[in-house]
Amino acid sequence: MGSTPPLAGPGPDTGAAGAGVLGEPLIRRRSRLRTWLLLEAGAVTLGYTVAVLRDGAPATGGAWALVAAGAVAVAVPLWVKSRRELRQEIDTRSAETLAIETDAKLRLIVGDVVTPIAEVVGRVHQTSGKGERESLRGQLKQLVVEAAANLCDGERARAVFFQLERGEMRAAAWFGRGEPPTTVFTDGPGDRRGQEALLLVRFHDYLLVDDVRADELPRGAEPRPGASYRSFISVAVFCGQQNLGMLSVDAPEPRAFDETDLNVMRAMAQLLGAGLVDHR
Amino acid sequence: MMRGQVVPEEARAWTAGLLLSSAYFAHARREAVAKASAAIRGRLHRARRATSEDRGTSR
Numbered sequence: 519m520g521s522t523p524p525l526a527g528p529g530p531d532t533g534a535a536g537a538g539v540l541g542e543p544l545i546r547r548r549s550r551l552r553t554w555l556l557l558e559a560g561a562v563t564l565g566y567t568v569a570v571l572r573d574g575a576p577a578t579g580g581a582w583a584l585v586a587a588g589a590v591a592v593a594v595p596l597w598v599k600s601r602r603e604l605r606q607e608i609d610t611r612s613a614e615t616l617a618i619e620t621d622a623k624l625r626l627i628v629g630d631v632v633t634p635i636a637e638v639v640g641r642v643h644q645t646s647g648k649g650e651r652e653s654l655r656g657q658l659k660q661l662v663v664e665a666a667a668n669l670c671d672g673e674r675a676r677a678v679f680f681q682l683e684r685g686e687m688r689a690a691a692w693f694g695r696g697e698p699p700t701t702v703f704t705d706g707p708g709d710r711r712g713q714e715a716l717l718l719v720r721f722h723d724y725l726l727v728d729d730v731r732a733d734e735l736p737r738g739a740e741p742r743p744g745a746s747y748r749s750f751i752s753v754a755v756f757c758g759q760q761n762l763g764m765l766s767v768d769a770p771e772p773r774a775f776d777e778t779d780l781n782v783m784r785a786m787a788q789l790l791g792a793g794l795v796d797h798r
Numbered sequence: 799m800m801r802g803q804v805v806p807e808e809a810r811a812w813t814a815g816l817l818l819s820s821a822y823f824a825h826a827r828r829e830a831v832a833k834a835s836a837a838i839r840g841r842l843h844r845a846r847r848a849t850s851e852d853r854g855t856s857r
Contacts, residue, residue: 614838621834622827630826634809657815664819693819 555600631665639793658793659691666767666786667694670779675769682763714738719761724753726780729772748772753787757795
């Protein structure tokens with residue numbers, strides 16, 4: 519891939535949408551509520567003190583005890599109310615932040631990823647030259663793995679497209695953390711994982727595993743010895759009856775992916791399938 | 799009124815391999831969060847205003 523400077527200059531990568539960008543105004547608004555609560559407490563204290571001192575300072579121990587009991591009776595509901603308001607404020611802000619994150623993710627998926635990739639799929643089928651079409655398809659594979667790794671929630675996600683050719687699947691494009699994938703899925707009698715991966719493609723299935731060490735895995739879904747991932751999603755890539763391969767995303771932490779990520783992967787796999795399918 | 803490109807220039811640059819995906823996604827995330835933030839706060843503001851107007855009319 520070529521490299522040009524970032525569009526908006528260097529800046530904090532917001533990663534999980536919302537962090538950093540949303541944090542500051544959230545704190546500022548909360549501190550404003552604290553100020554109001556402090557003012558309210560000050561006004562109540564002043565009012566109570568004036569009421570107590572209006573008829574002169576308490577002279578006896580009993581009178582002082584009565585003043586203290588009155589102060590507690592005023593302070594407790596004030597304290598309970600301020601705690602409740604602060605908690606409500608935090609809950610409201612959390613809900614707002616979650617709503618913003620969800621909306622931002624939707625915008626990112628639909629507007630910034632699916633739309634440009636769909637345009638490339640269209641160009642693949644418009645192109646008449648075989649060489650140019652293959653070049654666009656290579657580009658499409660790379661775009662899809664980049665999108666999958668960036669959109670799925672794993673902190674250090676890696677996305678791989680294993681292309682199906684002559685009954686075997688090999689990595690044709692990958693993006694994300696470290697090591698390039700070396701796995702080759704075959705139908706050989708000793709390759710149980712390969713057989714299951716090929717079956718997943720043949721049946722047009724997907725598989726989401728939260729934790730390869732904790733879950734009771736279906737046969738053949740176990741990681742190879744020394745694998746660096748704990749959770750993964752694998753999705754068949756196909757178009758009509760043409761099987762084209764498998765799109766996977768994995769992460770070193772358990773439970774890195776949820777159903778939203780699975781749906782993103784399904785959409786990415788179908789876009790890839792639409793671009794790779796041959797005209798019959 | 800809103801008018802713009804279906805596939806914006808920066809997205810074209812990414813799909814053409816002229817822009818690194820890290821740069822593209824960092825920019826796209828910032829934009830998405832900023833727009834989402836404005837949209838959600840606008841919606842909340844409108845909802846709050848509508849609620850207070852409803853209260854005013856029901857009295």
